[in-house]
Amino acid sequence: MSRRNRGTTFVNNVRGPTSALTSFLNERGIRRANPAPVPTPSPPRTPANEQEEEQQQAEEELNGGTEASSSSRPTRTARLTRGRTVSSAARASATTSVSVDVGGASDEDDEDDDKDEDEDEEVDLVPITVTMRSTRSTRTRTTATSRSSVATASRVTVATASSSTTGPSAASASKKRPRKKDVSDDSNDEDFHDITGYVSRSNFSHKGRMPQGSNKIEFCSRCRGRFTVKAGTMPAVDEDTGGILCSSCAGASSASNATPASKPVKRPRRKAQKAEIESQVPSLQDLCIQKIASCIEDVEAFGDISDISLDKICRIICRNRSLTTDTVQLFLDSRNMDLRLYDCTDITADGLRNIAQFCPNLRSLTLTLCGRINNDVMNYYADQLSDLTSFSLVGPILITDAAYIKLFEAVGDKFERFELKSSSRFSVKALEALCEKCPNLTHLRLSDCNLMDDDWLTPIATLKHLTSLRLRNPECDRLTTESIVKLIQAVGSNLEELELKGCTSLEDAVLLDGIRANCARLQRLNIMDCEEFTTEGIATLFKDWSLNRGLAYLNLENCVMLKDEALIAVTEHSGVTLDTLSIKGMDEITKDALLTLALCENLTHLDASWCRAMDDEVLEQLVKAAPKLKKVMVWGDHRLTECCPTKQGLKIVGREGDYIDLRFF
Amino acid sequence: MANTEKEFVTLQSSDGFQFVIHREAAMLSGTIKNMLNSSGQFTESAEGVVHLRDIKAVILEKVCQYWYYRARYMNAVNDIPHFDIEPEYALETLMAADFLDT
Numbered sequence: 060m061s062r063r064n065r066g067t068t069f070v071n072n073v074r075g076p077t078s079a080l081t082s083f084l085n086e087r088g089i090r091r092a093n094p095a096p097v098p099t100p101s102p103p104r105t106p107a108n109e110q111e112e113e114q115q116q117a118e119e120e121l122n123g124g125t126e127a128s129s130s131s132r133p134t135r136t137a138r139l140t141r142g143r144t145v146s147s148a149a150r151a152s153a154t155t156s157v158s159v160d161v162g163g164a165s166d167e168d169d170e171d172d173d174k175d176e177d178e179d180e181e182v183d184l185v186p187i188t189v190t191m192r193s194t195r196s197t198r199t200r201t202t203a204t205s206r207s208s209v210a211t212a213s214r215v216t217v218a219t220a221s222s223s224t225t226g227p228s229a230a231s232a233s234k235k236r237p238r239k240k241d242v243s244d245d246s247n248d249e250d251f252h253d254i255t256g257y258v259s260r261s262n263f264s265h266k267g268r269m270p271q272g273s274n275k276i277e278f279c280s281r282c283r284g285r286f287t288v289k290a291g292t293m294p295a296v297d298e299d300t301g302g303i304l305c306s307s308c309a310g311a312s313s314a315s316n317a318t319p320a321s322k323p324v325k326r327p328r329r330k331a332q333k334a335e336i337e338s339q340v341p342s343l344q345d346l347c348i349q350k351i352a353s354c355i356e357d358v359e360a361f362g363d364i365s366d367i368s369l370d371k372i373c374r375i376i377c378r379n380r381s382l383t384t385d386t387v388q389l390f391l392d393s394r395n396m397d398l399r400l401y402d403c404t405d406i407t408a409d410g411l412r413n414i415a416q417f418c419p420n421l422r423s424l425t426l427t428l429c430g431r432i433n434n435d436v437m438n439y440y441a442d443q444l445s446d447l448t449s450f451s452l453v454g455p456i457l458i459t460d461a462a463y464i465k466l467f468e469a470v471g472d473k474f475e476r477f478e479l480k481s482s483s484r485f486s487v488k489a490l491e492a493l494c495e496k497c498p499n500l501t502h503l504r505l506s507d508c509n510l511m512d513d514d515w516l517t518p519i520a521t522l523k524h525l526t527s528l529r530l531r532n533p534e535c536d537r538l539t540t541e542s543i544v545k546l547i548q549a550v551g552s553n554l555e556e557l558e559l560k561g562c563t564s565l566e567d568a569v570l571l572d573g574i575r576a577n578c579a580r581l582q583r584l585n586i587m588d589c590e591e592f593t594t595e596g597i598a599t600l601f602k603d604w605s606l607n608r609g610l611a612y613l614n615l616e617n618c619v620m621l622k623d624e625a626l627i628a629v630t631e632h633s634g635v636t637l638d639t640l641s642i643k644g645m646d647e648i649t650k651d652a653l654l655t656l657a658l659c660e661n662l663t664h665l666d667a668s669w670c671r672a673m674d675d676e677v678l679e680q681l682v683k684a685a686p687k688l689k690k691v692m693v694w695g696d697h698r699l700t701e702c703c704p705t706k707q708g709l710k711i712v713g714r715e716g717d718y719i720d721l722r723f724f
Numbered sequence: 725m726a727n728t729e730k731e732f733v734t735l736q737s738s739d740g741f742q743f744v745i746h747r748e749a750a751m752l753s754g755t756i757k758n759m760l761n762s763s764g765q766f767t768e769s770a771e772g773v774v775h776l777r778d779i780k781a782v783i784l785e786k787v788c789q790y791w792y793y794r795a796r797y798m799n800a801v802n803d804i805p806h807f808d809i810e811p812e813y814a815l816e817t818l819m820a821a822d823f824l825d826t
């Protein structure tokens with residue numbers, strides 16, 4: 060565990076975010092004014108704390124010295140230290156309840172190693188833990204390290220309890236690490252806080268801003284420089300103005316005022332954060348799911364639970380990968396019309412067959428990750444599920460054409476939606492059967508089908524009722540511009556949704572001869588990763604496109620060649636109707652074009668990641684213009700600062716200052 | 725800043741029961757943590773009262789118990805006792821736990 064912890068610390072110090080900041084600063088011509096100070100103990104440390112740590116170390120050295128065997132030394136050391144810690148914590152009056160608990164939990168530890176082994180076995184039985192212990196051979200070592208991490212945690216307890224006696228300042232090898240970490244963290248701070256010359260905003264209150272999960276960049280109210288507030292810590296507060304201070308300004312001002320004031324807050328918070336990472340306590344959701352899964356034989360059914368809740372439980376259980384042949388039974392009911400199983404990996408073919416047996420009235424069936432479904436099961440579905448109108452399969456690797464054809468024949472005219480993802484066996488024969496037997500198909504979604512090529516488009520062109528067509532990620536550019544144009548000319552007039560994601564070889568003719576000329580009803584267009592479309596193509600498509608009244612959804616992600624004219628044409632044509640827009644990765648766009656986003660007054664979702672010109676002003680205009688805006692993605696838009704405008708209900712994801720902490724990536 | 729924060733928060737269940745628990749314990753829920761930390765955007769963060777209109781008192785009590793259980797054994801390595809959930813409440817607790825991100 061402490062390994063992991065060290066790892067995260069290390070990740071914290073990786074220069075990734077720092078270099079992004081550095082590039083940002085270079086771009087603005089901001090340089091560091093002062094050289095980095097000598098890495099002495101940093102200002103937030105007080106002499107009292109120093110003494111405590113030294114005392115700790117002295118104790119450890121003492122204990123370590125008495126231990127004869129060098130192999131068990133870390134364990135023993137940690138344990139004995141902890142014993143002291145407990146007693147000193149218990150003596151202290153101002154200890155918080157949690158701190159006492161830590162001591163209580165480790166009270167009974169001073170026993171034999173054999174006993175400890177047993178206890179570890181018990182811990183291993185807790186099924187979902189943060190730390191994975193895979194082999195028995197590594198167990199002892201893991202135990203030792205986790206012990207020392209506990210000792211580290213309780214060291215914080217001592218700091219809180221503020222019961223200190225002075226000891227000789229000696230350092231033991233096993234305890235140097237946490238200390239090193241502190242120093243390096245502080246030096247990380249130094250990278251930021253000496254930067255001057257940035258104009259700070261006025262009218263911005265720092266009160267109540269409490270960084271919890273990640274580091275934040277803040278502005279010092281005295282020297283106006285940027286500096287980092289580490290996760291779980293509180294910056295020093297200027298008593299006169301109420302603004303916050305960077306560590307150097309705080310150190311310069313009276314050391315007795317600001318710094319000790321932030322002390323009692325700082326320690327417990329850091330501890331809580333550490334505990335979140337290390338905790339062995341399973342989450343309540345896991346406990347509940349285990350309980351439900353363990354009682355599955357006793358519980359016949361979920362009872363009168365709403366379909367929405369049932370779906371939600373299914374989703375949670377799938378997310379925890381607990382949906383098995385046994386648990387799936389709970390979701391099967393003869394009244395069910397709509398069944399969605401989000402992870403069928405652990406359901407055997409028999410379990411999948413049961414679906415048709417127990418839910419004969421299904422109208423809609425979604426099976427995600429259904430690698431185990433085979434031809435027999437599909438044939439059984441064809442016999443039983445005659446009412447099926449919607450069928451969605453993700454990853455059916457075993458099913459062959461014959462089984463598909465039989466199913467399509469069985470469902471016939473009623474069939475409306477077919478979705479297939481990640482299949483390398485579905486061929487043009489099955490598709491021809493689908494288009495012939497099920498002429499009323501309205502939704503057709505084919506993603507990652509390896510065999511897809513131009514020949515597939517001919518049968519699809521016969522589906523006159525098609526309103527939604529998705530052809531995603533065909534293998535090796537097998538779809539050509541000419542055949543796609545022909546397809547759109549045939550079915551385009553009814554289409555409300557068209558997705559050509561990943562058809563990388565398509566050229567502008569698709570946009571002009573295909574979409575512009577035919578798609579009058581189109582509302583959703585996704586041409587993500589279509590790299591060949593040019594600025595002229597997009598601009599001509601949208602310029603004076605009177606046939607279409609405006610799109611609601613447009614995804615231009617990774618169309619990296621597009622320039623300003625394309626975006627301006629889009630916002631002029633569809634600005635009022637757009638609710639979702641993605642211009643991710645269009646980094647040639649300038650600020651002038653981005654400012655036209657303010658025309659999109661109904662926008663709710665915007666992905667403007669990696670549009671380098673995006674800045675506070677653009678977002679401010681947009682926030683003013685679009686009252687319904689809910690979510691904006693701004694990854695890699697380093698001109699946005701954390702003082703960019705926001706409002707209630709708006710979520711800004713990926714802002715640089717918010718994500719310095721890379722722990723969860 | 726931290727001095728002004730109250731030590732306790734109040735959670736109100738759908739059937740009107742109020743649970744006054746330590747802020748530290750309630751913060752173990754991601755959802756409540758976000759509510760209380762949103763720098764004045766929610767009334768919850770100003771008043772320290774959270775209305776949980778979808779959660780019954782029986783369930784909320786269980787969840788509160790879990791938070792204290794978690795707070796107590798967060799840093800323990802072994803000797804973690806099992807936290808028992810009554811089978812009849814397991815489902816509803818699961819939904820509540822999912823909502824509260826616990």
